[in-house]
Amino acid sequence: MDTDLDPTIDPTVACSDCQACCCQLPVLVLPGDAPPEHFLDEDDQGYLIMAKADDGWCVALDRERMCCSIYEQRPFVCREFAMGGGDCGQVRDDWRRIALSLQ
Structure with a gap:
């Protein structure tokens, strides 16, 4: 996005420069999305979602570079989550508030 x-x-x-906090959010996989099948899971309601590792992070997150390992194939929800946009800012603010409350 420009x-x-x-x-x-x-x-x-x-x-x-981010802790990739958006990569802990639930990501619904919509019709037309085509992430690799081994990155998919099903939630309690039977919806197709991006799978999470045992620690809650998206399995597609490249931990060394802290970026999406399937960037070109990422779901629509991820494509619409603009870096620095309103949703990003809200998640980052929530992340900071929770971190501060745990200190």
């Missing part, structure tokens, strides 16, 4: 076209994007946010 930040020049969307003034709601915070250009100071970069996934490379």
